[in-house]
Structures are given as C-alpha cells and as structure tokens.
Amino acid sequence: MQVGSELSQGRAAIVSARTVVVKIGSSALTSLEGGLDTARLDLLADAVEARMRAGSDVVVVSSGAIGAGLAPLGLSKRPKDLATKQAAASVGQLALAHAWGTSFARYGRTVGQILLSADDFARREHHRNAQRTLDRLRSLGAIAVVNENDTVATEEIRFGDNDRLAALVAHLVGADALILLSDVAGLYDGDPRKGAANFIPEVRGSADLDGVIAGSGGALGTGGMASKLSAARLAADAGIPVLLASAADAASALAAGTVGTAFAARPIRLSGRKFWVRHAAEPRGAVLLDAGAVDAVGQRHSLLAAGITGIRGRFFGGDVVDLVSPDDEVVARGVVEYDSTEVVSMLGRSTTELPDTMQRPVIHADDLVKV
Structure with missing residues (x-):
C-alpha cells in the first residue's frame, strides 16, 4: 500500500541504507500448482539489481525451497511430516539456487548460496564462521542468497520461519535496513482477507501495536504476521529499521520506501554479545x-x-x-x-x-x- 510522499525518519533510513537484507517469502516465488515461478523471481532480481546499482550492498534471504520442490515431486500441498519436507527441500533447493543464479547472470553477477541452521547462530564459533563467509562472499562481488538448511534441520533446531532468519542475518552482516517481502501489503490491525482491517503505515514503538491481531502462515510458508512482528522486534534490537511490504511492490519498496509498513529501530542497539544472548543462543x-x-x-x-x-x-x-x-x-x-x-x-x-x-x-x- 502506498503511503505519503514525505518519508518518515525510519523510511528515509531504509532508502539511504548502505547494506540491506531483503527477505522474500515462499508465496512470492512459488505456487502449489506450478512450483517455482521464474518470471516473478526475475522481477524481484530486477528490483535488487536496481538497488545495488544505486550503491547499496544487498543480501537476499530467500524462502521457497520446499515450495519449489512440491510440483516436481507430485505433491499437491505442503507436507506436514519432517521427512517429506526435507525431501521436497532437497529438490527445491537445487532449483531455487539455479533460478537465482540464472536470473542475476543477466546482469553479469555471481550468486553464492549459503544454507544456515539455527545451530549456526546458537554456537559462537559457527556464528563467526557464517559471518566470515558472508563478508568474504560480498567482498568478492558475489550476491549472497541465504536460506534455512531445510534438508537437515529438525523441528527442534529450526528457525521456524525465514523472517527470523532474515533478522539474524541482518545483524550478522551489520545491515542498515531489513526489507521483508511477502504476499501482504503491510501491517493491518486484523486480517484484511477476513473483513475490514486498518492499515498501519508506521510502527514507532509498542504502543502502535495495541489491538493488532497477528496470524500464522499460509499454505506454502511457515511465517505469517506474527513471525514478521517478531522479526521486526529482533531487528529493532540490533538497531535496524524494517520495511514490511508486498513482493508485488518490490521495486517501490527497494527504491523509494513509499509502500508497506515501516518499523523504527530502537535508538540504542544491543551490543553484539547481548543480542546473541537474547536472540540467537540456545x-x-x-x-x-x-x-x-x-x-x-x-x-x-x-x-x-x-x-x-x-x-x-x-x-x-x-x-x-x-x-x-x-x-x-x-x-x-x-x-x-x-x-x-x-x-x-x-x-x-x-x-x-x-x-x-x-x-x-x-x-x-x-x-x-x-x-
């Protein structure tokens, strides 16, 4: 949803951010009938490329591995058992990485895939290794595409959704902004699909969330508004402003920041150690x-x-x-x-x-x- 032309402080910070993490939800990339939608993926890559040409360093956190594996395996809905989820991810992850590589190759860019589990953030040494890999990949001019390692993650050690993963990655790379793209235009005080709901363009503090009812994910993903609010709080603790917008508005979200809901960062960010203790450590x-x-x-x-x-x-x-x-x-x-x-x-x-x-x-x- 489009907001006023005069940008708030939080939106201005997102537009001017030097390092940006962009998380793309499963529903923006896949469908139950056709699996991975490369046309939609290309449009998202176009938006990321435009932001990079404007001078920003962008890290992509991409959902969609399980969704991309459903159609090739003849599955009509997202599986509930862990083994089938992992099997779908093993097929879909290959297709997803290839699609991102092919799409960014149109601009002469190289893609590096990084698969992470919650354990990689919980253990300090793994945490540092992931940070070094991301930093080195970016210094070599490649675009990092991050996803949860669904093929091996168990229910006990999963992030639960890639919104949380994206917020942790944003902290890991020292990002200046986090943009969450999914199938919703922003934050509402209720579910707009179920009736009247009021759009909330700015969240400056917890008072702006009074009365908000957040739901869970859809048919293809595990996220939902509850996970996005949690990720926004997590990013705010790291001093990172967040923009929640529809993937259909990706170009406007990345270029102008005039769509979706903007979440302000806390004025004083947690130290790296305290952030790890609160959000990443087990x-x-x-x-x-x-x-x-x-x-x-x-x-x-x-x-x-x-x-x-x-x-x-x-x-x-x-x-x-x-x-x-x-x-x-x-x-x-x-x-x-x-x-x-x-x-x-x-x-x-x-x-x-x-x-x-x-x-x-x-x-x-x-x-x-x-x-």
Missing part, C-alpha cells in the same frame, strides 16, 4: 529466582546467589540460561559463571558466606539481558 538450562532477584535483574543488576531458589537442567560455566520468576515466567537470559552443580551449592547464600572462588556474581550484569 538456553542450556534455567535458574529460578525469588521476587527480589527478579527486581534486581529488571534493574540490570548482576544476579547473586542469594536470590536463587533452584535450577532446571544441567549446564556449565559459559552456557546461556533462562532466568525464571516465581510465576514461572522467563524474565531474562544470561551467561552463567558456574556449573549447575556449583549453583546448587550456592542457593540462597550471601556472597560473604561463599568461598573466595565463588564470590563472583552467578551472572554478571554485562552478560544479562531482559526478554
């Missing part, structure tokens, strides 16, 4: 807090043993753990200093009661982030 256990410790954590103080009432799971020093309130709500996440067996021996004890080797905070304030 918690290895949980630490249970009393009410006083919940208040202290909320005020960004270090977590001391005196406020801990118990633990869940087995973890080691350096692992990320959830911090859980007496109401069983996860209130924060942090990097723990001690093994779970050590924390058990420290429960409820003041710092002066502990041995010298255990007088450090259980979680230092610099390694703790609210969720």
